[in-house]
Amino acid sequence: MSFKDKLLSSYIALEDYLEFDSPLHDIRNTAIKIFEEKGFPSKKEEAWKYTSLNSLLKNDYSVYSNKERNVELKNVRKYFLHEIDTYKLVFVDGVYNSFLSETTHDTLDVCLMSSALNKSKYKPIIETYFNKAAKSDSLTALNTAFTKEGAYIHIPAHKEVEKPIEIINFSTGNEASMFLQPRNLIVVGENAHVQIIERHQSLSSNEVLTNSVTEIFAEKRAYVDYYKIQTDEATASLIDNTYISQQRDTVCRVHTFAFGGNLVRNNLNFYQNGEHCDSTLKGITILESKQHVDHNTLVHHIAPNCESHQDYKGLFAESSTGVFNGKIIVEKDAQKTDAFQQNNNILIDDKATINAKPQLEIFADDVKCSHGCTIGQFDEDALFYLRSRGIGLKEAKALLMYAFANTVLESVKIPELKVRINKLIANKIGVSLGFEL
Amino acid sequence: MLKIKDLYAGFEGKDILQGINLEVKAGEVHAIMGPNGSGKSTLASVVAGKDEYEVSRGYITFENEDISELDPEERAHKGIFLSFQYPVEIPGVSVTNFIKTAINETRKAKGEEDMPASEMLKMIKEKADMLEIDRKFLSRSLNEGFSGGEKKRNEIFQMAMLEPKLAILDETDSGLDIDALKIVANGVNKLKSEDNAVVVITHYQRLLDYIVPDFVHVLMNGKIVKSGTKELAYELEEKGYDWIKEELV
Numbered sequence: 227m228s229f230k231d232k233l234l235s236s237y238i239a240l241e242d243y244l245e246f247d248s249p250l251h252d253i254r255n256t257a258i259k260i261f262e263e264k265g266f267p268s269k270k271e272e273a274w275k276y277t278s279l280n281s282l283l284k285n286d287y288s289v290y291s292n293k294e295r296n297v298e299l300k301n302v303r304k305y306f307l308h309e310i311d312t313y314k315l316v317f318v319d320g321v322y323n324s325f326l327s328e329t330t331h332d333t334l335d336v337c338l339m340s341s342a343l344n345k346s347k348y349k350p351i352i353e354t355y356f357n358k359a360a361k362s363d364s365l366t367a368l369n370t371a372f373t374k375e376g377a378y379i380h381i382p383a384h385k386e387v388e389k390p391i392e393i394i395n396f397s398t399g400n401e402a403s404m405f406l407q408p409r410n411l412i413v414v415g416e417n418a419h420v421q422i423i424e425r426h427q428s429l430s431s432n433e434v435l436t437n438s439v440t441e442i443f444a445e446k447r448a449y450v451d452y453y454k455i456q457t458d459e460a461t462a463s464l465i466d467n468t469y470i471s472q473q474r475d476t477v478c479r480v481h482t483f484a485f486g487g488n489l490v491r492n493n494l495n496f497y498q499n500g501e502h503c504d505s506t507l508k509g510i511t512i513l514e515s516k517q518h519v520d521h522n523t524l525v526h527h528i529a530p531n532c533e534s535h536q537d538y539k540g541l542f543a544e545s546s547t548g549v550f551n552g553k554i555i556v557e558k559d560a561q562k563t564d565a566f567q568q569n570n571n572i573l574i575d576d577k578a579t580i581n582a583k584p585q586l587e588i589f590a591d592d593v594k595c596s597h598g599c600t601i602g603q604f605d606e607d608a609l610f611y612l613r614s615r616g617i618g619l620k621e622a623k624a625l626l627m628y629a630f631a632n633t634v635l636e637s638v639k640i641p642e643l644k645v646r647i648n649k650l651i652a653n654k655i656g657v658s659l660g661f662e663l
Numbered sequence: 664m665l666k667i668k669d670l671y672a673g674f675e676g677k678d679i680l681q682g683i684n685l686e687v688k689a690g691e692v693h694a695i696m697g698p699n700g701s702g703k704s705t706l707a708s709v710v711a712g713k714d715e716y717e718v719s720r721g722y723i724t725f726e727n728e729d730i731s732e733l734d735p736e737e738r739a740h741k742g743i744f745l746s747f748q749y750p751v752e753i754p755g756v757s758v759t760n761f762i763k764t765a766i767n768e769t770r771k772a773k774g775e776e777d778m779p780a781s782e783m784l785k786m787i788k789e790k791a792d793m794l795e796i797d798r799k800f801l802s803r804s805l806n807e808g809f810s811g812g813e814k815k816r817n818e819i820f821q822m823a824m825l826e827p828k829l830a831i832l833d834e835t836d837s838g839l840d841i842d843a844l845k846i847v848a849n850g851v852n853k854l855k856s857e858d859n860a861v862v863v864i865t866h867y868q869r870l871l872d873y874i875v876p877d878f879v880h881v882l883m884n885g886k887i888v889k890s891g892t893k894e895l896a897y898e899l900e901e902k903g904y905d906w907i908k909e910e911l912v
Contacts, residue, residue: 606715611751614711615761615821616739616769625764629755629804657764 264364287405383415399430474500513546542578670721681885697882742828811838848873868900
């Protein structure tokens with residue numbers, strides 16, 4: 227039985243436990259039909275030309291975890307930004323772990339998708355927002371059909387959340403290979419501010435494939451600062467589908483740190499539905515061995531007078547491969563759009579590959595759009611400068627790589643996170659940081 | 664200390680230096696002057712070991728060892744320092760981190776341990792004070808967004824930290840106002856001793872009022888065409904280079 231067939235029959239089994247005749251059930255049914263029709267994407271599709279899921283889909287994944295597995299704090303402490311100073315939503319093999327989590331209902335809701343779907347007090351929010359920004363491509367639809375657990379975050383109007391929220395998905399290796407589908411819904415009310423950190427972390431060397439969907443809604447003047455930390459094990463793969471719907475005067479920023487995992491596909495979609503939206507998409511990708519990371523971004527400029535800034539930097543060693551596919555659509559009404567896209571890559575070894583493809587579809591006539599893409603080696607003048615100070619060629623290159631990646635960190639607004647990522651980069655590249663004045 | 668003998672060097676098969684002969688002894692200050700395009704910066708880069716230049720004839724020795732084939736970092740480890748005319752901007756690496764790496768790499772090459780952090784911090788403070796450099800400046804990205812004067816002062820700061828035997832200052836005076844020029848020159852003079860040497864490359868005599876040379880050389884078309892004492896610098900300032908050209912004809 228193919229994995230697709232296994233999923234389709236699992237859905238039939240799931241239906242027995244589902245709410246009947248609810249709008250949500252209809253959404254699930256529609257979604258599973260889409261998946262049934264389209265199946266998993268193949269390389270024949272333009273958007274999947276450079277990323278193949280074939281080898282991953284050969285695994286016999288468990289769709290549900292049979293046993294609950296406990297995770298001890300001392301073993302996973304290092305994956306948290308803070309023990310106390312953050313809200314936490316921790317899932318272990320797709321199941322909520324209350325011991326490691328810190329939720330709240332005090333003025334804001336940081337809780338579970340499962341309770342939001344089942345309790346009537348959340349009904350208006352679910353009906354207004356759930357699956358409203360997500361596209362109906364086959365992978366998103368697959369997640370929608372199986373929606374069960376994930377983060378539910380609702381920040382009411384004018385609330386400035388005082389500490390970051392961490393969403394952490396652990397997989398224990400309890401099953402030989404595991405398929406996970408977290409589903410997150412984040413609604414940020416008018417003039418509310420929030421910072422969120424998301425990570426997926428495998429705790430064993432068993433295979434994991436995660437197909438995650440996150441919908442973020444920013445109501446007018448909201449501020450959303452989102453960080454994706456992708457430093458997973460070499461046997462863990464991730465398909466991340468994130469949809470951000472912005473109303474007028476909102477600022478939404480997503481930083482993606484792609485340093486680990488086997489195969490990672492980031493489908494990051496921004497929709498600017500009101501005037502004066504500001505969208506920032508930044509990424510640092512540092513890969514080695516046979517790792518593969520595909521950044522597939524979309525910025526859809528629908529309303530006028532908006533800005534978008536994309537800056538992705540990649541360092542590719544050994545036989546790793548990278549893809550940057552950045553699409554900007556400027557609708558006819560989106561006059562005075564200012565869209566900027568930059569993608570710089572360094573290939574460290576001969577066998578490393580990067581496929582970069584900017585796509586601009588502009589239907590408005592009064593816009594400022596610029597994009598730049600470089601695939602390069604090292605700046606000779608900079609190398610000579612460093613070497614003339616006694617720094618050997620290997621270290622000089624490492625220092626330049628570190629510098630190259632480090633520039634993206636300037637816009638990280640959580641100081642502890644900045645320090646952590648900075649150290650990760652330094653370790654990855656092999657430069658010692660020592661002290662700063 | 665430094666001996667350059669009949670040196671021909673350039674790139675892409677074209678020699679810019681056309682037979683340079685120069686000897687710099689410990690304790691001396693030499694000035695190399697000359698019009699634009701005469702090969703001054705090329706000479707500095709060749710001595711520091713920039714890859715893109717090829718030596719086609721002649722040789723360079725440093726403390727009686729032929730260094731013509733050495734990598735730039737190996738020359739730095741031996742004590743050669745080049746203050747760049749155009750220091751490279753490296754966003755993402757702080758001045759402190761850069762200097763720390765440079766010092767420890769040099770120590771490692773000599774088989775020494777890393778400099779303890781406390782000792783390095785003390786030294787950074789001392790040298791920064793000497794050159795009137797603000798501490799905030801040291802945590803900024805290397806040369807990024809620095810003014811011309813800040814870049815040059817940063818070069819001399821690196822020199823002060825690395826304590827080279829031979830410092831080549833390539834147009835260190837350009838971009839400096841008179842106050843900054845005095846600070847930089849004062850720094851260089853403080854570092855000067857009987858055991859080290861300085862080669863100052865400049866267009867103008869102005870810097871030589873503060874860093875007083877023992878010898879002045881005029882470089883033209885890749886050759887040293889005239890050598891003298893500091894009085895030669897005044898003469899060049901007053902009369903330009905044309906009279907030397909005429910003298911040569």
